Amino acid sequence: MTKDVAEGESGEVRTALASSDVAPGPSGATPELDSLVATLRENAEPSIADAAAQASAAWRRPPRIRVTGRARTGKSTLIRALALMSARETAPVDEPGVPDPDLGGDLVLYVLSGTPQSADHRVLAGLPPERVLVVLNKADTIGTRWSDAVAAAEQYGHDLRLPVLPVAAELAAHTRDGVPADADLRTLRRHRDRAGTAFTLSPELFTAATVGADTADRAAVLERWGLHGVAVAAIALRHEPDLGPRPMLQILHAASGIDAVHLHLHRRYERLADRRGGELIDELTRLAARAVRTGDRSRDRIEDYLASPEAHRLGLRAGQAHPDLAHLAAGYSATPPTDPDEALTRARRWRAVAGGDLSASARRAALRVHHGYVQLWEQLTHAGL
Secondary structure, three states: OOOOEEEOOOOOEEEOOOOEOOOOOOOOOOHHHHHHHHHHHHHOOHHHHHHHHHHHHHHHOOOOEEEEEOOOOOHHHHHHHHOEOOOEEOOOOOOOOOOOOOOOOOEEEEEEOOOOOHHHHHHHHOOOHHHEEEEEOOHHHOOOOHHHHHHHHHHHHHHHOOOEEEOOHHHHHHHHHOOOOHHHHHHHHHOHHHOOOHHHOOHHHHOOHHHOOOHHHHHHHHHHHHHHHHHHHHHHHHHOOOOOHHHHHHHHHHHOOHHHHHHHHHHHHHHHHHHHHHHHHHHHHHHHHHHHHOOOOHHHHHHHHHOOHHHHHHHHHHHHOOOOOHHHHOOOOOOOOOOHHHHHHHHHHHHHHHOOOOOHHHHHHHHHHHHHHHHHHHHHHHHOO
């Protein structure tokens, strides 16, 4: 398979993550930041210019991802299914006599393959929830239908107090390798009337010699697509015998559950990028204070940038990504309002939030959002004149 199109059950066509990872990256182009760094390089004291360049680079740095879990949960397969080429797989968290692996970094992808054990509870309890995404791999082996895996993931999530996503990473990885061969589909078509029966409950039943003379063909299909893939494909062919390789690939990809993991991982990337935007603004604010003693115009240039729409946009998104405020921002579209009245309404709401019972960091974040919407209101008001 080319690592591109996968059609979900809703019919929405998604683009899979590229093999180079999706970095959190800037939320939109930042020409004013690029211009600031270039200007400081040419005119500012080297320590100020270097610090600004380092702050910009830290914001743009790809995420550091750790993939961990107990032994034999399918961590390597999940990395391949997601094409996270720069992710680092850790040692198992349940290796006897060995300390827990280093889980420092930006995101932790925690892999289960069944009921959470004491090692899972211990490790996950020590990680900030906003840095963790938990997946229940080998979901196709839980119960007899996908709904059993969904129910199990919900129960595990309740026990862990973290969302858990079911996935069949092996099938998802197979869909990256290529489309089903015509010979595979011919083999499955011969047995489509057995779809949904005990025929696909186990590898032994699927490859039993009593079923027919094509035992070797069935074994080859099973090797390439796994039992879950075979069961899904057989049911699809029972309903639509003329399905071709490309539509079948899309069905198998959707049946793996990998799209939901892609989506949640992408959202974590976005929130990480937004939080880093806040760290960038904080660092530039500190640099502006340091630049008072340099005798050049570095402070003015940095403060001009901090007052720009670009910086206010970064601050707004950073404030909304604060862990204590993210639930308040969830109801807003990622697209900024184009109506000045709506921008002003949001500014007032976030001012009220900032006046509530919040931690100091959450209050600063709420004020950032407030100031971002005030600045947007001013822009929209002037644009309408």
